[in-house]
Amino acid sequence: xxxxxxxxxxxxxxxxxxxxxxxxxxxxxxxxxxxxxxxxxxxxxxxxxxxxxxxxxxxxxxxxxxxxxxxxxxxxxxxxxxxxxxxxxxxxxxxxxxxxxxxxxxxxxxxxxxxxxxxxxxxxxxxxxxxxxxxxxxxxxxxxxxxxxxxxxxxxxxxxxxxxxxxxxxxxxxxxxxxxxxxxxxxxxxxxxxxxxxxxxxxxxxxxxxxxxxxxxxxxxxxxxxxxxxxxxxxxxxxxxxxxxxxxxxxxxxxxxxxxxxxxxxxxxxxxxxxxxxxxxxxxxxxxxxxxxxxxxxxxxxxxxxxxxxxxxxxxxxxxxxxxxxxxxxxxxxxxxxxxxxxxxxxxxxxxxxxxxxxxxxxxxxxxxxxxxxxxxxxxxxxxxxxxxxxxxxxxxxxxxxxxxxxxxxxxxxxxxxxxxxxxxxxxxxxxxxxxxxxxxxxxxxxxxxxxxxxxxxxxxxxxxxxxxxxxxxxxxxxxxxxxxxxxxxxxxxxxxxxxxxxxxxxxxxxxxxxxxxxxxxxxxxxxxxxxxxxxxxxxxxxxxxxxxxxxxxxxxxxxxxxxxxxxxxxxxxxxxxxxxxxxxxxxxxxxxxxxxxxxxxxxxxxxxxxxxxxxxxxxxxxxxxxxxxxxxxxxxxxxxxxxxxxxxxxxxxxxxxxxxxxxxxxxxxxxxxxxxxxxxxxxxxxxxxxxxxxxxxxxxxxxxxxxxxxxxxxxxxxxxxxxxxxxxxxxxxxxxxxxxxxxxxxxxxxxxxxxxxxxxxxxxxxxxxxxxxxxxxxxxxxxxxxxxxxxxxxxxxxxxxxxxxxxxxxxxxxxxxxxxxxxxxxx
Amino acid sequence: xxxxxxxxxxxxxxxxxxxxxxxxxxxxxxxxxxxxxxxxxxxxxxxxxxxxxxxxxxxxxxxxxxxxxxxxxxxxxxxxxxxxxxxxxxxxxxxxxxxxxxxxxxxxxxxxxxxxxxxxxxxxxxxxxxxxxxxxxxxxxxxxxxxxxxxxxxxxxxxxxx
Numbered sequence: 001x002x003x004x005x006x007x008x009x010x011x012x013x014x015x016x017x018x019x020x021x022x023x024x025x026x027x028x029x030x031x032x033x034x035x036x037x038x039x040x041x042x043x044x045x046x047x048x049x050x051x052x053x054x055x056x057x058x059x060x061x062x063x064x065x066x067x068x069x070x071x072x073x074x075x076x077x078x079x080x081x082x083x084x085x086x087x088x089x090x091x092x093x094x095x096x097x098x099x100x101x102x103x104x105x106x107x108x109x110x111x112x113x114x115x116x117x118x119x120x121x122x123x124x125x126x127x128x129x130x131x132x133x134x135x136x137x138x139x140x141x142x143x144x145x146x147x148x149x150x151x152x153x154x155x156x157x158x159x160x161x162x163x164x165x166x167x168x169x170x171x172x173x174x175x176x177x178x179x180x181x182x183x184x185x186x187x188x189x190x191x192x193x194x195x196x197x198x199x200x201x202x203x204x205x206x207x208x209x210x211x212x213x214x215x216x217x218x219x220x221x222x223x224x225x226x227x228x229x230x231x232x233x234x235x236x237x238x239x240x241x242x243x244x245x246x247x248x249x250x251x252x253x254x255x256x257x258x259x260x261x262x263x264x265x266x267x268x269x270x271x272x273x274x275x276x277x278x279x280x281x282x283x284x285x286x287x288x289x290x291x292x293x294x295x296x297x298x299x300x301x302x303x304x305x306x307x308x309x310x311x312x313x314x315x316x317x318x319x320x321x322x323x324x325x326x327x328x329x330x331x332x333x334x335x336x337x338x339x340x341x342x343x344x345x346x347x348x349x350x351x352x353x354x355x356x357x358x359x360x361x362x363x364x365x366x367x368x369x370x371x372x373x374x375x376x377x378x379x380x381x382x383x384x385x386x387x388x389x390x391x392x393x394x395x396x397x398x399x400x401x402x403x404x405x406x407x408x409x410x411x412x413x414x415x416x417x418x419x420x421x422x423x424x425x426x427x428x429x430x431x432x433x434x435x436x437x438x439x440x441x442x443x444x445x446x447x448x449x450x451x452x453x454x455x456x457x458x459x460x461x462x463x464x465x466x467x468x469x470x471x472x473x474x475x476x477x478x479x480x481x482x483x484x485x486x487x488x489x490x491x492x493x494x495x496x497x498x499x500x501x502x503x504x505x506x507x508x509x510x511x512x513x514x515x516x517x518x519x520x521x522x523x524x525x526x527x528x529x530x531x532x533x534x535x536x537x538x539x540x541x542x543x544x545x546x547x548x549x550x551x552x553x554x555x556x557x558x559x560x561x562x563x564x565x566x567x568x569x570x571x572x573x574x575x576x577x578x579x580x581x582x583x584x585x586x587x588x589x590x591x592x593x594x595x596x597x598x599x600x601x602x603x604x605x606x607x608x609x610x611x612x613x614x615x616x617x618x619x620x621x622x623x624x625x626x627x628x629x630x631x632x633x634x635x636x637x638x639x640x641x642x643x644x645x646x647x648x649x650x651x652x653x654x655x656x657x658x659x660x661x662x663x664x665x666x667x668x669x670x671x672x673x674x675x676x677x678x679x680x681x682x683x684x685x686x687x688x689x690x691x692x693x694x695x696x697x698x699x700x701x702x703x704x705x706x707x708x709x710x711x712x713x714x715x716x717x718x719x720x721x722x723x724x725x726x727x728x729x730x731x732x733x734x735x736x737x738x739x740x741x742x743x744x745x746x747x748x749x750x751x752x753x754x755x756x757x758x759x760x761x762x763x764x765x766x767x768x769x770x771x772x773x774x775x776x777x778x779x780x781x782x783x784x785x786x787x788x789x790x791x792x793x794x795x796x797x798x799x800x801x802x803x804x805x806x807x808x809x810x811x812x813x814x815x816x817x818x819x820x821x822x823x824x825x826x827x828x
Numbered sequence: 829x830x831x832x833x834x835x836x837x838x839x840x841x842x843x844x845x846x847x848x849x850x851x852x853x854x855x856x857x858x859x860x861x862x863x864x865x866x867x868x869x870x871x872x873x874x875x876x877x878x879x880x881x882x883x884x885x886x887x888x889x890x891x892x893x894x895x896x897x898x899x900x901x902x903x904x905x906x907x908x909x910x911x912x913x914x915x916x917x918x919x920x921x922x923x924x925x926x927x928x929x930x931x932x933x934x935x936x937x938x939x940x941x942x943x944x945x946x947x948x949x950x951x952x953x954x955x956x957x958x959x960x961x962x963x964x965x966x967x968x969x970x971x972x973x974x975x976x977x978x979x980x981x982x983x984x985x986x987x988x989x990x
Contacts, residue, residue, distance in 0.1 A: 030926060030929070032934065033931065033934075034918075036937055037912075037925050037926055037937055038910065038912070038918070038922065039868070039869015039908070039938045040869065040910075043868075043871065043935065045868075046862075046868035134852070210969065211933075211935075212871075212967060212968070212969050213873065214873070261934060261935075262933060263873075264932075264969050295875050296873070296874035519931075519933030519934065520932070705929065708929045708975065709932075712932060712969075712970045712971050712972050714972055715973070716969070738874060738878070739876055739878035740876055745972070745973075746964045747960040747961075747977065750972055
């Protein structure tokens with residue numbers, strides 16, 4: 001257990017009126033660190049079992065091809081090869097995965113291995129299991145597959161065209177889902193406008209957070225009970241079990257998910273249920289434990305990419321004073337070859353429909369197509385990031401075209417602090433926040449007041465200086481009822497998370513979480529909450545590391561995803577601990593002869609009489625009495641267990657399916673970023689010379705941990721804006737399948753990063769905290785914004801892509817007219 | 829025809845302890861450490877030598893152990909993350925990483941610590957840019973490096989004790 005050196009000096013609110021000094025709000029050192037800095041964590045590839053087989057997937061070299069023949073005989077001849085698994089076996093022994101989309105998109109068949117056809121480069125075709133990693137790889141090379149190549153579909157904008165080949169026989173026009181969203185009165189807004197800004201096309205590129213630990217699993221099958229134990233780094237076991245159990249034709253309890261430490265997830269480890277089913281089949285077939293550790297190249301080519309999205313025919317009605325009235329757009333989302341979490345991305349953007357702005361009239365035609373590229377799935381900022389980048393691009397392009405100050409136009413149009421809680425045009429309720437104040441803070445961080453002098457200084461050095469702003473929201477604790485807006489037949493809604501807190505025989509406080517943390521410090525923050533309620537130190541609280549679905553601290557939505565632990569996870573911890581505290585008081589009152597539990601209090605590991613603190617019972621005695629000495633207890637107290645399970649359920653309602661209307665998430669944390677770039681006009685090479693990030697996630701349970709999340713999210717956004725991109729060639733080969741070609745930020749790439757905070761407590765959550773950590777991708781907007789500002793004296797090009805490597809900037813400098821063709825302004 | 833040598837017996841000192849094993853000629857040092865010696869603190873994050881999660885110190889040099897064969901380490905002395913703490917006392921770098929919140933998921937941390945140790949072994953007063961250069965071969969996807977750089981700098985300044 002780690003040492004805690006902080007003292008209790010910040011008041012917290014307990015229950016209704018009680019106030020006590022607490023650990024919430026303190027930089028309590030992380031409980032996780034002691035094992036992790038010594039290399040004593042247990043990540044999935046650290047798990048070993050006797051006689052374990054290592055699995056390697058033989059993968060498709062084609063983007064689109066029919067499988068004519070598979071021959072594994074040469075692989076099986078190799079000494080030390082235990083066996084193989086092919087698509088035919090998978091199709092016979094499992095059912096295709098449940099689909100979220102309604103028909104016809106939802107009719108597509110997705111199995112653990114390719115069945116009859118491959119639909120992207122890197123798609124697993126045959127699994128080979130052998131005594132060593134190296135041997136499994138050798139054997140996979142001996143697998144013979146005859147392919148009959150088909151024409152690939154790679155461009156989302158033409159994927160639905162009538163002459164395009166079809167990826168899935170069941171899905172006409174390669175269209176997974178289409179829906180219209182109409183809020184306010186867009187036609188009236190257009191009629192009222194003094195100017196209309198039209199943008200032909202904006203593009204949000206493909207990338208992913210590429211966690212440093214690749215996906216993996218060690219799967220064991222118990223033949224006697226028919227149970228699988230799945231040691232994995234899957235970050236959303238609740239979802240994985242729902243997907244896997246029907247596919248494997250077993251009850252949910254036959255799938256036990258276990259993890260301790262996970263090496264980053266960022267959403268990319270949600271959809272591993274596909275490979276996990278192949279592992280389950282192999283473990284059963286081979287009668288031995290199987291290990292699968294994904295190669296880096298495989299993670300890039302065939303794991304889970306962030307969604308690519310195109311925004312077409314964008315129309316923005318604006319008043320003469322710079323008030324924006326709304327927007328209209330046609331959006332095409334590319335989900336890759338299969339729908340694994342999709343088409344949820346088709347609705348999740350709507351959590352932040354107006355972004356940070358007060359415009360009320362929105363008309364969106366949203367469709368999602370499949371293409372012969374890696375399947376997409378959640379990726380830090382999932383679906384909202386794409387949409388928020390779109391709204392920020394609108395703001396900057398309108399400001400640029402109407403020659404309005406980008407700071408002023410934001411302040412004029414931001415939702416105001418005194419309007420909170422604010423109901424958006426589609427019925428979401430922004431809980432709290434002060435965007436204008438955050439912007440002022442961000443501008444102060446980059447010393448915006450002196451920016452013109454810096455601009456001149458840069459010019460004197462032959463550099464173009466630009467300032468950009470990114471205003472985003474990190475919506476958290478989502479209402480799964482939004483899934484019914486893409487498919488009314490789905491039986492999903494609300495959300496939940498579980499924790500158990502118990503007091504053991506020797507007085508040990510043990511906390512069990514339902515979550516699967518990947519660096520979010522759940523052990524530490526949970527201990528802070530427990531410590532405050534039980535009036536002990538976080539050192540006295542033992543939070544079990546990791547996740548085990550057999551711990552009974554698990555619910556349908558258990559996992560770590562979508563910015564919610566501070567609300568759902570800690571809400572559950574708070575609920576369970578308050579129940580435990582109540583039970584300790586009941587026992588204390590009875591043993592100490594007090595009239596009622598209200599006459600005792602907790603402190604220093606004791607329950608004490610308020611009127612006589614000398615009369616005190618140590619927690620250890622309470623634990624011992626209930627667990628091992630309960631004949632001394634009055635009969636009416638014998639139902640107390642000191643083992644308290646609590647399920648936190650947020651107050652969500654079913655959204656209106658007809659109008660696609662309702663509150664889709666409980667909290668909305670704010671990120672306002674400001675970025676300063678200097679561009680070399682000769683080459684397009686640029687440097688981020690200053691960067692300020694302001695975050696407002698309500699009450700911060702542990703400010704140091706919050707800051708770490710802000711820094712990390714910013715680094716990922718800057719990486720995505722500047723270098724990271726999944727590029728495919730015309731045959732559908734991924735050109736960036738490893739860290740050579742897919743350049744993530746290194747220590748030398750990161751600009752100086754300044755952070756600041758305001759706290760607008762959420763009125764809707766147990767601790768006033770909001771989910772945070774995804775960060776909304778504000779950096780993507782800020783970099784695009786800064787580049788457009790820097791280039792305004794060089795032909796006024798329009799930044800229309802979220803990916804802006806140096807060569808793109810050079811193209812904008814070389815031919816600004818081409819990008820200018822994307823925009824036109826109609827004066828009324 | 830002469831059969832190529834497929835394996836060899838090697839002797840490697842790891843964290844002060846000598847280990848002798850028969851290894852395949854193609855066995856990577858990182859898999860020798862992780863799978864043969866069960867020292868799983870050293871991690872693998874890529875298959876191209878880019879990420880640095882597998883960094884160890886071999887005869888005083890920081891080495892990506894996925895880029896070196898186990899047989900090449902025959903006769904060498906290897907330091908891994910498991911050797912940093914002594915008698916239950918954390919190395920100052922380990923303490924600093926915790927104090928400055930220089931790790932989140934902890935997957936890059938072992939390699940990052942070994943690169944940092946290698947730097948401080950050779951340069952007791954590094955500048956920020958020297959620190960950043962020393963860890964440029966180590967990728968972290970969680971932290972943005974801010975707190976890692978601060979933790980190494982504070983250790984160099986002697987502000988953290990183990």
